[in-house]
Amino acid sequence: MTPRNLRRLAAKVEFILGSGSPRRWELLKETGISFRRLVPYVEETIDPDESPFHSAQRLAEQKALTVSGRVGTGAVVLGCDTIVILGKQILQKPKNEPEAFEILMCLSGRQHVVCTALALASGKEVLASGSELTRVFFNQVSSQQINDYIATGEPMDKAGAYGIQGMGAFLVDRIEGNLDNVIGLPRTLLGQLAGKTLRKLEDAGEQQ
DSSP states (O other): OOOHHHHHHHHHSEEEEEOOOHHHHHHHHTTTOOOEEOOOOOOOOOOTTSOHHHHHHHHHHHHHHHHHHHHOTTEEEEEEEEEEEETTEEEOOOSSHHHHHHHHHHHTTOEEEEEEEEEEEETTEEEEEEEEEEEEEEOOOOHHHHHHHHHTTGGGGSGGGOOTTTGGGGGEEEEESOHHHHHTOOHHHHHHHHHHHHHHHHHHHHHO
């Protein structure tokens, strides 16, 4: 079901997904709104003095602004960032297969938090941003199971080295929270941010 505010926003302005993720593209496509996609080129650096949740939101805002700066003020751009947090450690996308193996072994039999941050921007301004958390409980898995999974190639472009909606589903015992958030696009949150963006755009229109 398409959030009403998202549908209204996409009808009012051009809507752009600022992400190269095929999973986010599919989730947004399922809403039925009209949009196009532009990939942001942002170095995803983590500040050790910054909380993981602030890191995700900062990166989502940077991605949205990077794309909105390219297209100007006639569009609203959605930027996204998903991080996996184990204890106080951020688990990013693995750089190679040994790193993917290490990450998945650390997650085996334990719980972690997935945080996805979203930001909507137009021109040089972030209009709305926020984040959502989901707790994920992993099954205890063997080294062989992990190696077999890594051999599929699926873990290599994903935070935490797994895809819950794909072949990596066997890793997960259960979740507490929103599945869309783990995949990378919490649509309820997106609807809330779309509502805030609409109000800002309407207020700006009234002031002109």
